[in-house]
Amino acid sequence: MRRSKKRILTVVFVCLLFVLGFYGCKTISEISKFYLAGGNDFIISQIDGKAETTFWTDNTKDNIYDIKFQVFNGTDLKEITPKKSTYKMKINSTIDNGELGIKIYNNKKVLLDTNESIDKTISVSDSKNVKIELTGKKAKGQVKITLT
Structure with a gap:
């Protein structure tokens, strides 16, 4: 035994x-x-955010900012800290319901400002202090931004 x-x-x-x-x-x-x-060539950090959310899923990792939500009321603010001076941002967002604003800017200029679903790539040459600001009003959808 x-x-x-x-x-x-x-x-x-x-x-x-x-x-x-x-x-x-x-x-x-x-x-x-x-x-x-x-x-990793990028750091995506949370700066500010005051929002009421339901079923908020944040899969942000390395060079991808990826969120999905059922209800989003308020703002979410992230900052991109790159290791390179020039890079591209592939922005893909889907708004199923409500209103969702996406604003990408730095200290000098607005790179993108939209309230619609979007599938677009933008180039960022002056990469200091780039911020991604989401503003939702009863919004349902997803936002995915890939940095390369």
Whole structure:
């Protein structure tokens, strides 16, 4: 009986080590890819936001600002901090209901100001202090901005 318990515990322990080792290798691989590629070229940070939302999903990561919402009333303000001076923003938004304003600007000029669903790419040459401001009034939809 004791021998079978030892075997079971050994098998469980080996399986646990295998799972942790696999996860650790995957994580190390992802980290090394990140640093070997020079890291991410963009930081998307939350500056301000005063909004009432329902079913707000924010999948923003690395160079993609990606949100979906059922009801959005208020504002959301993000800032882009790039490592390069010139880049492109592919903006894709869908407004299913209500009103949604998208304004992209820096200290010098407005790069985009729309209240409609949009699928557009803009170039940003003076990339300091670029902000993305969303304003919603009972808005339902999604916004995805990819930075390259």
